[in-house]
Amino acid sequence: SAVISQKPSRDICQRGTSLTIQCQVDSQVTMMFWYRQQPGQSLTLIATANQGSEATYESGFVIDKFPISRPNLTFSTLTVSNMSPEDSSIYLCSVEAPLETLYNEQFFGPGTRLTVL
Amino acid sequence: GQQLNQSPQSMFIQEGEDVSMNCTSSSIFNTWLWYKQDPGEGPVLLIALYKAGELTSNGRLTAQFGITRKDSFLNISASIPSDVGIYFCAGPNYGGATNKLIFGTGTLLAVQP
Numbered sequence: 543s544a545v546i547s548q549k550p551s552r553d554i555c556q557r558g559t560s561l562t563i564q565c566q567v568d569s570q571v572t573m574m575f576w577y578r579q580q581p582g583q584s585l586t587l588i589a590t591a592n593q594g595s596e597a598t599y600e601s602g603f604v605i606d607k608f609p610i611s612r613p614n615l616t617f618s619t620l621t622v623s624n625m626s627p628e629d630s631s632i633y634l635c636s637v638e639a640p641l642e643t644l645y646n647e648q649f650f651g652p653g654t655r656l657t658v659l
Numbered sequence: 660g661q662q663l664n665q666s667p668q669s670m671f672i673q674e675g676e677d678v679s680m681n682c683t684s685s686s687i688f689n690t691w692l693w694y695k696q697d698p699g700e701g702p703v704l705l706i707a708l709y710k711a712g713e714l715t716s717n718g719r720l721t722a723q724f725g726i727t728r729k730d731s732f733l734n735i736s737a738s739i740p741s742d743v744g745i746y747f748c749a750g751p752n753y754g755g756a757t758n759k760l761i762f763g764t765g766t767l768l769a770v771q772p
Contacts, residue, residue, distance in 0.1 A: 575759070575760075584747060584762045584763060584764050585747070585760075586762075587759055587760070590759065634701050634702075636701075636760075646690050646692070647692060647704055647707050648692075648749075648760055650694075650701035650702045652700055652701045653701045655699070
């Protein structure tokens with residue numbers, strides 16, 4: 543499985559500011575995904591980060607609020623813009639298993655715990 | 660859209676007991692994945708299932724892919740304190756260009772030593 547790291551691991555931010563979360567993978571992957579996990583809830587997909595093209599957002603998530611970059615096959619960033627307390631969540635990146643496994647398994651980073659005051 | 664419902668929502672058991680939890684869907688899935696999330700961590704893949712009726716084990720964990728393809732079960736035998744966490748089922752949504760994962764509602768497991 544891929545080794546995935548995220549920075550920062552946690553942060554406390556003021557309302558109205560923005561935070562950029564980084565996700566680094568130790569191998570090249572085609573698909574990277576960003577999820578949100580609100581307190582006590584399950585995981586919800588925000589967007590799929592595609593290398594060389596714009597991210598694909600899920601219903602309820604927009605690029606202005608959650609801009610994503612994917613400059614290469616091992617790195618992606620998610621920005622949470624103009625934050626409000628409702629954005630307090632754990633943000634997780636994941637990658638799809640290498641193509642040679644032929645399956646749909648995804649591996650997750652440790653997450654970024656965001657608290658907005 | 661597709662939804663995955665897990666039951667029970669939470670379980671509080673004694674160390675050494677066996678645990679059973681399940682995941683049901685209103686639509687068919689071709690793959691079932693079971694994840695465990697420890698507090699403050701990202702989910703870790705436990706077991707992956709790819710065929711209806713398949714039974715797969717990983718140590719004390721056993722998972723089954725339901726014959727109807729609309730459900731899956733996870734059993735943990737002889738629970739230990741480190742089994743504490745949230746267990747999620749997940750399956751790929753094949754709509755669209757990517758195989759996006761849909762996650763279940765989760766089962767919180769607490770083990771009393």
